[in-house]
Amino acid sequence: MDNNTTAWLTVPAPAKLNLMLHITGRREDGYHELQTIFQFLDYGDQLSFQIRTDDTLTLTPEISGLNFEDNLIIKAARSLQSHANARGKNCGANIRLEKTLPMGGGLGGGSSDAATTMLALNVLWQLELSLEELAKIGVKLGADVPVFIKGQACWAEGIGEKIIPLPDLAENWFLVACPNVHSDTKEIFSHKELTRDSQILNMRHALEGQAANNSRNDCQLVASKLNPEIGKTLNLLNKFGSAKMTGTGACVFLSVASENKATQVANKLPAELTTFIAKGTNLSSAHKVLFGSV
Missing domain, CATH: 3.30.230.10 (Ribosomal Protein S5; domain 2)
Structure with a gap:
């Protein structure tokens, strides 16, 4: 150029x-x-x-x-x-x-x-x-x-x-809810109650747990304790499936069967809770734009 x-x-x-x-x-x-x-x-x-x-x-x-x-x-x-x-x-x-x-x-x-x-x-x-x-x-x-x-x-x-x-991960639809709080990564990782001794999994077992919707985020409990709004949001989304926090929070997500299903769930959540609907993708959209889809 x-x-x-x-x-x-x-x-x-x-x-x-x-x-x-x-x-x-x-x-x-x-x-x-x-x-x-x-x-x-x-x-x-x-x-x-x-x-x-x-x-x-x-x-x-x-x-x-x-x-x-x-x-x-x-x-x-x-x-x-x-x-x-x-x-x-x-x-x-x-x-x-x-x-x-x-x-x-x-x-x-x-x-x-x-x-x-x-x-x-x-x-x-x-x-x-x-x-x-x-x-x-x-x-x-x-x-x-x-x-x-x-x-x-x-x-x-x-x-x-x-x-x-x-x-080859399943590219599911997600409803993502964003509580109006700022989750501090350093505070979570330095917290005395953070789980630091989870059993080391091999990748296959982790993927099997993910496919069965039987997985967790070890930061979730501490993040919810520090920011109760995260816990409240998890409870709201858990009424419609198995919700999890991403990273050290504060956003929480729910895997859903379709975009339409995500919209239905979003419409049942409090209006003041910020949400968005997005599809999972195994190739970054930045890569798609810069290098094509292959």
């Missing part, structure tokens, strides 16, 4: 769900060992990029209360700029964000925004870094960032960096 172009490239930054999340131990460095199944949703934020002929980065709109350089989108762009500069390239970009996903929701919005930024600028700046190289850079921004960079539903272990693709 010509570096003088003023065309905008718009790329989705999809949400993710943790279909299950077990914490199996705590390392000496304080990080937790976990096992989880990630799947993307056809719903999320949207980022647009316009390359510049100088090395300036802009981001609109500004996020109130967040320093420009502390924004994960800018951190992601800076991390690629350093690679471009090392090759003698002078790269900048104007970036626009359409924010849909709630912060502190467990849907991976910040990590997805960072990953989409890296994927898009790698293409626009013609850096030709592989997904593996991008993932190694991205993990420094957050443990979930490599999952979004690689763009496939997956089984993840370690602190989330050991990834095995799961291209």
